[in-house]
Amino acid sequence: MLNYLWGAMIIIGIVYGAINGTMTNITAAALDSAKEAVELCITMVGIMGVWVGLMRIAEVSGIIKAATNKIKPFVDFMFPTIPKNHKAREYITTNIIANILGLGWAATPAGLMAMESLKELNHDSEKASVDMCTFLIINISSLQLIPINIIAYRSQYGSANPGIITAPAIVATTISTIVGIIFAKIMAVKHQ
Template sequence: MNMIWLILISVSIVFAVFTGNLEPFTKAIFDGAKSAVETSLYLLGIVSVWMGITRILEDSGLIYRIAHAFQPIISRLFKNIPGDHPSITAITLNVLANLLGLGNAATPLGIKAMQELDTLNPDKGAVTFEMMIFVILNTASIQLIPFTVIGILAAFGAENPAEVVVPVLIATFISAATALIILFSFRKILK
């Protein structure tokens, strides 16, 4: 990947020099760097807020009530996980973060969920079916409210940044459902 970036940058510099656009090229590089830093800080704020909220939910015990509400759905998908296992809470937090479109905040929660799922794994280092289901849910990440996308669109001056809500919901639902159907189909075929 580093080689690809090196080639892209080198070709861009050569074209900028030969076309006489070195000054606009340099300005674009610095404007892009500034925009990247601003966007990163904005996203860091969103992640920090969500992580703070999840910490409050966890410390207050409310997350266990939310996990209990989601338990029938989670239990249907993850049939081999005991109902009181900590992975249920970790999976629930990850799903909630994804539902709210906070993919960056969902990452540490996803890592925690996989670690908890691995405690149930009799063959350490191998991927269990429950881990596969979780990877699909985490990757497809059905989003009711894509806060991160809305935030980025708002930061860049979109007139109606929330207009992406319905298309994102439809696309993420279809991708998650399709992936789960394929996974369960392969499991039946390979049994």
């Protein structure tokens, strides 16, 4: 995906620049952007360090485990047909918690494992099961509570209050997730 997207960006940019007479700007932009990316990463190292450090404390002190237990009723409600104690439940729960906490690197492996165990429950069919649809819709509706990356970017680009978007983002995420849950539930009931 990114292969074509990135290639297209550069080819279109240069061709359009040639037509538009903006070739000098393009040279400067290509070099300045690369420099900017490195500067941005220096800010990010600090903020991500704080975040991952805190998450590590949360993990060893059992906060993440406790949060996982708290959302079990929600997982039971969304996936009533997965057998109790099936490993798919565990993977789905881990994926949801990791997404809420913005732990992308932990969310993806758990999510892929969840899909694989849902596939077993689905008799290896190439047609998505109801649970797969529900799981992915919830996942894609975005669950992240604190958009730490965005806060870091805002801080790098001179925001007076980088964190000001936290609560509005939580509200927007909640609304989109609720819409996703309702849609997934309606479709699940229709097809079961």
